[in-house]
Each structure stands twice: as structure tokens, then as C-alpha cells.
Ligand SMILES: *[C@@H]1O[C@H](CO)[C@@H](O)[C@H](O)[C@H]1NC(C)=O
Ligand SMILES: *[C@@H]1O[C@H](CO)[C@@H](O)[C@H](O)[C@H]1NC(C)=O
Ligand SMILES: *[C@@H]1O[C@H](CO)[C@@H](O)[C@H](O)[C@H]1NC(C)=O
């Protein structure tokens with residue numbers, strides 16, 4: 718089982734790359750989308766990226782405090798994320814993030830609150846007890862199976878299927 722940790726580490730490296738999440742799905746960042754509903758249907762993890770796609774002639778994306786989010790108040794925002802209308806935002810911390818658009822469109826639903834979680838590495842499956850694996854004649858086959866399924870497990874956990 719010496720190389721099981723190596724296989725697991727390799728699988729988890731593929732996890733290190735966060736997911737790029739397009740805000741609002743097909744609709745993007747636009748009016749009359751219920752972002753509360755949209756956000757409730759998915760998970761956000763540290764390392765993921767939010768991808769805001771919007772019409773830059775009308776809309777912006779500002780990171781704001783919670784109280785500003787609740788009142789659609791765009792003054793003293795934390796960060797202006799808008800550049801060209803195809804803008805990304807790093808989710809670097811496990812905490813709540815709040816966004817809105819300026820210029821009144823916030824009242825038309827363009828506000829987003831998300832809760833970012835730490836991505837907890839999945840625990841590897843339990844080791845077989847030494848007595849059975851040492852005595853087993855099918856030991857080698859068994860080991861391959863464990864490695865294979867561990868790998869599969871980590872990959873599936875990574876991509877959160
Ligand atoms: C958005 O959806 C949530 C959950 O279904 C609902 O509680 C809320 O009233 C909706 N917001 C708007 C502006 O329709
Ligand atoms: C908007 O937010 C700013 C900063 O958080 C605050 O000073 C101001 O009073 C708020 N405006 C309104 C109308 O609530
Ligand atoms: C945010 O930045 C964009 C692009 O630089 C700019 O057009 C927009 O006016 C800024 N918005 C605010 C509220 O500062």
C-alpha cells in the first residue's frame with residue numbers, strides 16, 4: 718500500500734484548481750434573475766472563481782458589506798470587480814460574500830450573497846486490517862482495487878458530481 722498516498726496526492730492535485738462558476742447560469746448577471754435561488758442550488762468553495770458575464774453599458778459588479786447588500790446601497794463598496802463585462806472574482810476565504818450592481822438595477826434583483834466553504838479533503842477509505850491483507854492470496858488484486866477506488870473516490874469528490 719506504499720504508493721496509495723502518492724496516488725491520492727496526485728488525484729487531489731487535480732482538485733487544487735478551483736471551479737469557474739458562471740453567475741446566474743445561462744442568464745449571466747442581468748435583471749430579473751433570482752440570485753438567491755441560484756446561489757441556494759450550489760456550493761461555493763475556497764479556490765473557486767465567480768465569473769460575471771454582463772452588459773457593461775448598464776451594469777457593474779461591486780463587492781459590498783452585508784448591510785449594503787440588504788439595502789441595495791452601493792456607496793462605500795469594498796471592491797469594484799467590473800472591467801469589461803467578462804469578469805472573474807477569486808473566492809479566497811471561507812466566509813460570506815455580497816455583491817450588487819450599482820445604479821438602481823440592484824432593485825431589479827441584481828444582488829448576490831454567497832457562503833464560501835473550505836473544501837475539506839475527502840477522507841480516504843478505511844485501510845484493510847493487516848492480518849487479512851497479509852494472509853490473502855488475492856492480495857495484489859485487492860490492493861489494485863483499493864487504489865483504483867480511492868482514486869475514483871477522490872476524483873469524484875473533486876468534481877462534486
Ligand atoms: C427569490 O427566491 C427566494 C427563494 O425561492 C424567495 O424567497 C424570494 O422571495 C425570491 N426573490 C424575489 C425577488 O423574487
Ligand atoms: C449606505 O452605506 C454607507 C456605508 O455603509 C452608509 O454610510 C450610508 O449611510 C448608507 N446609506 C443609506 C441610505 O443607508
Ligand atoms: C467600476 O469600474 C468600472 C470599470 O473600470 C467603471 O466603469 C465603473 O464606473 C466603476 N464603478 C464604480 C461604482 O466605481
Ligand SMILES: *[C@@H]1O[C@H](CO)[C@@H](O)[C@H](O)[C@H]1NC(C)=O
Pocket residue numbers: 807809
Ligand atoms: C486570485 O488568487 C490567486 C492565488 O491566490 C492570486 O495569485 C491572484 O492574484 C488572485 N487574483 C485576483 C484578481 O485577486
